Amino acid sequence: MNLKLDWKAQARFWAKVKQGKPNDDWFWTGAVDSQGYPAFGLGTSNAVSGRRVAATMRYGEIPPGKYVSDTCGYIMCVNPAHLVLSEQARAKLTTEKVVEIRTRAAAGESRAKLCVEYGVTAKAVSELLRGLTWKNAGGPIAKTRKRK
Numbered sequence: 001m002n003l004k005l006d007w008k009a010q011a012r013f014w015a016k017v018k019q020g021k022p023n024d025d026w027f028w029t030g031a032v033d034s035q036g037y038p039a040f041g042l043g044t045s046n047a048v049s050g051r052r053v054a055a056t057m058r059y060g061e062i063p064p065g066k067y068v069s070d071t072c073g074y075i076m077c078v079n080p081a082h083l084v085l086s087e088q089a090r091a092k093l094t095t096e097k098v099v100e101i102r103t104r105a106a107a108g109e110s111r112a113k114l115c116v117e118y119g120v121t122a123k124a125v126s127e128l129l130r131g132l133t134w135k136n137a138g139g140p141i142a143k144t145r146k147r148k
């Protein structure tokens with residue numbers, strides 16, 4: 001999808017964002033879509049993903065088959081510095097689920113079981129347990145892998 005982001009559209013976009021320091025989370029204050037993600041009305045088309053708009057400003061047009069994901073764990077964050085292009089569709093995780101997974105893993109539940117139950121990859125679970133992703137979500141962070 002090619003977004004036509006002229007300066008007017010960009011100004012309208014940033015007017016709906018609570019910007020902070022370059023590395024802060026910049027929260028979207030505008031409309032959200034049915035899944036709770038930032039939604040931005042652009043031209044006459046339906047609303048587009050606010051995160052896609054922000055990522056387009058950073059990376060240019062998003063190639064087909066690429067998705068925009070956040071590195072901070074906040075679905076409302078549209079800081080372009082926190083957005084990366086990935087091959088995976090939107091994560092199915094939420095902050096609440098991440099805390100649940102961390103709590104259950106800390107209590108000794110198997111990672112494989114958690115992967116299946118939450119529908120995420122082993123890599124995603126491993127990264128979130130170590131706090132590499134979802135840094136601000138909370139819950140216990142695994143320092144070292146437990147021996148069974």
Ligand SMILES: [Zn+2]
Nearest residue numbers: 025072077082
């Ligand atoms: Zn962020």
